[in-house]
Amino acid sequence: MTTTTPASVTRAAPQADGRPLGSTPTGGRPARRRGRSPNERNRPFWMLAPGGILMILVIVVPLILAIVISLLDLDQYTLRSWLQAPFIGLQNFIEALTRSTLLRSIGISVSFAAIAAVVTLPIGVAAAIATQNKFVGRGLVRSIFLIPYVLPAFVVGTVWRTMLQPGGVVDDALASFGIHTGLWLNGPQSFWALILVQIWSSWPFFYLLVLAGLQAVDHEVHEAAAIDGALWWTKLRYVIFPYLRGPIALAVIISFLHNINGFTLPFVLFGVPAPQDVDVLPVLTYITSF
Amino acid sequence: MKARHALVAVAGIAILGLALQGCSGGSTPTASGSSAAVDGKGKSIDVMVAANTLYPTQQKQWFQDVSDRFEKTTGATVKFETYASANDELTKIQTSVISGQGPDIYNLGTTFTPTANATGAFVTLTDADWDKLGGRDKFLPATLGISGPDKKHEVGIPFASRPFVMAYNTELLKAAGIDKPATTWDELTAQSKKLTSGDTYGMALAYADSFDPWKFIWAMSIQAGNPILDGKKARVDDPTTLKAYETYFNWLTKDKVVDRQAIGWKNAQAVAAFAAGKAAYLPMTTSTSKISLDSSVVAGKYAYALMPTVPPGEKSLPKGGKAASSILSGDNMVIAKYSKNQDLAFALMKQLTSASAQEEYNRLFGDLPTNASAAKKLEDGNEQLVPIIDSSSKSVGTPFSGAWGDTQLALVNVVVQSIPSLSNGSISESEIKSKLASAQSTVQASLDKAK
Incomplete structure (x- = not known):
């Protein structure tokens, strides 16, 4: 080898x-x-056999089957007789690219996931740093910060859908400041509504990971920085942030993937068929498969 | 190394082979045609039905009662399973078919029957089979309209009927000097204009609902002679359908007989607006709305009527049009081909579709009987239900095609994607046309694929 x-x-x-x-x-x-x-x-390579067989069963066989099936003319009705299904080469892929809104949905999903991940990052970091030093009621504040994250996506979606409806509380509140926005749950603004709600519900994830990173900074490091006369920004930039690089990178990746795969939130917020501006990949997949 | 490679390859092929065998395997069911009394002592039959979220406790009790009665006559018990959504059920059907075991009987929503039937998993009912159920004649003829693609290939046994009607506020109509509810769509529009004043509107509609809109479009289209799916040809871009969408949208934009906020409403919100006395008409509702309406401020001040059956722009039904008052709505029961207890399944379906069982089901859940004599008896005893039973017999089945699910979705999608324009106050004919053209190609593609 x-x-x-x-x-x-x-x-x-x-x-x-x-x-x-x-x-x-x-x-x-x-x-x-x-x-x-x-x-x-x-x-004794044979001792790897149990793991190897499991790998083959769980990963390799389904992968090969998936590739084979993707080259057959199948739908949910003929799935059970897939052995008899005609081989059509790359037709399925061509159809997905030319006759569906796949590329558009990928674009929407990726931009949504990236924007939501990038915006939640500073919010989570700021929240973690704000609750780093001891103060009265810190435990309570930290718990409250976690509420959006522990709420099920279904509940978050339902509540925000009610709030964002035409004539709902969001419209009323903005109207009292003289701001008249259009629709939130359909049309171009719906994309930003989705991002807004996703940010609201997912920033505590960054907060949690950054908080864990901050706990890992030794007390001596803080002391040394203080003795050297570092001001807060210098300390944050050159002392604390290097410690957080790992957790933040991890959080960005996980959050991005999580956003891309998110189905419940867009499904509950906008329903199906989804308005074209929020036709994210998981919802498109759901629609196409049923 | 080479040997190891070979070993891995052999193992892989062996496993693949096993997996394939598992997929293609499955025992052949024992079909039997004996019509003697079925003896099912010690056996159990498995029925999959939709979970009733409105009356969960009554449903549990009903499960027990059905099983007890069945045990008395055949010695076999009945085990019920429930599903939450049609997608859940389709998954269950597919896995059962592949494994060759699962529920013996499935309960299917009527519009979902063609989609489920496309799996080829259910017993096609022969004359002998209908005899086992007590004869095909015992059912209301209209309820058989979506049992199969044609009379020779029926799979669905009609079990419950839930036709659509419209509710109207008797006091508001009286105050506006209208003595009887509208029977054509144009009349409905005209009356609604009269009934709109201040924050009270002529109609309560749910433009953002995932199901409501297509029922309007389908009804207006078929009344004008367009069944949307015409054999192997989709007719979504037909002028009749364009007219239907224009009518549906104009209520909001031009006629202004609907609350502007209805562009964000789901069905429940439309019902709530009617229940609060803020709308004179609640079109496209079923008898299940009775429960919420009877506990609202409009209790005792509303009645049901048939939906209009004359298409927009017409004074009477045009040539080729069908006077459909509702989609054929309700539940069918189907028997699985793989079931090893088909005789018991037929015996159970005979019990469930008998006049007495159907009457009891209506009493418990409000769904109308599919059994003709039970329906007749019900009609004689209840004034308020007369229009609903009438609508049941004037219902027309949606096209029996595996592509219908996609068609429904495409029809609703036109409304969903039009909402930004509607919100701005108007939608042009060319915009609707372009949306219909893309819906047409989606539906036609789906129809071409449907087997």
Whole structure:
């Protein structure tokens, strides 16, 4: 498995020189033959079999089946007789790209997921830093911050749908300031409504991970920074943030994937068929499959 | 290394083979035609029905009563399972078909019957089968309209009927000097204009509902002679359908007989507006609205009437049009082909569709009987239900095609995507036309695929 082109070249060269196999070649890298080093010899590879079989069953077989099925002319009604289904090559993919709004939905999903993830990041960081120092009622504030995150997406969607309706509380509140917005749950604004609600419900996720990152900063680091006379921004920028890089990167990735896969929120907020501005990928998939 | 590769490959092929065998396997059901009294001692039959969210406790009691009665006559018990949505049920049907085991009988919504039938999982009813159920004649003829693609290939046994009607506020109509509810769509529009004043509107409609809009469009279209799906041809871009959408949209934009906020309403909100006395008409509702209306401020001040049966722009039914007052709405029961207890299943369906059982079902849940004699008896005893039973017999089935689900969705989608324009106060004919053109191609594609 470790055999690569350069290695075989270097191995061939000494033979031509008449030198014994295995001596250090000119390339500087010791030539190694498979299974030669003592700790590689006689490894009981068969012990990997249970894991390997599981991998094949759980990942490889379904993957192969999925690829095969994607090349057949099938729908939900003929699924049970898929062995008899005609092979149609890439027709399904061509149809998805040309006759459905797949590309548009991917665009909507990706931009929605990215915007929501990027906006929630500073909110979560700010909230975590604000509750880092001890103050009276900190425990309560921290708990309250988690409320949007623990509410089921269905509940969040239903409440926001009621609030955002034409003539609902959001419209009324804005109207009292003289602002008259159009529809929230349909039309171009619906995209921003979706982002708004997603931000509202998902920022505590960043807050949680950043808080965990902050707890990992040693007390001595804070002290040292204070002794060196670092002001809050300098301290935050050069002392604290480097500690948070890991958790934040993780949070951005998880949050992005979570947003892309989110079905419940857009489904409950906008219903099906979805308005075209919020026809995200999971909803399109749902519509197309049923 | 090579040997290992080969081993892995062999193992993979073996597993794949096993998996394939599992998929294609499944035992053949035992079909039997004996008409003697069925003996099911010690057996149990499995029935899958929709969960009744309105009367959950009564439904549990009904399950028990049905099972007890069935045990008395056949010795077998009945086990009920419930599902929450049609999608849940379709998944259950598909997995049952593949594994060759699952519920013996399924309860299907009428418009969902063609979609479920496309799985090919259900017993096609022969004359002998109908005899086992007590004869095809015992059902109201109209309720058989969506049992199958044609008379020779029926799978659905009509079980309950829930036709659509409109409710109207008797006091508001009287105050406006209208002595009887509208019977044509034009008349409904004219009356609604008269009935609109201040914050009281002529009609309560749910433009944002996922189901309501297509029923209006379908009704107006079929009355004008367009069944939307005409054999293998979709007719969504037909002028009659365009006229239907224009009528439906104009109520909001031009005639202004509907609350502007209705563009965001679901069905329940339209019912609530009518129940609060803020609308004179509540079109496209069923007898199930009776419960909420009877406990509202309009209790005793409302009545039901047939929906208009003359298409917009016409004074009488045009040639080729059907006087459909409602989609054929309710429940069918189907028997699974893979069931090993088909005789018991027929015996149970005979029991459930008998006049007495149907009367009891109506008393408990408000759904109308499909049994002709039970329906007749009900009509004689209840003044308020007369228009609903009348609508039941004037219902027309939606096209029996596996593509109907997609069609419904495409019809609603036209309304959903029009809402931003409606919100701005108007929608042009060309905009509706372009939306209809894209709906047409979606529906036609789905129709081409439907087997």
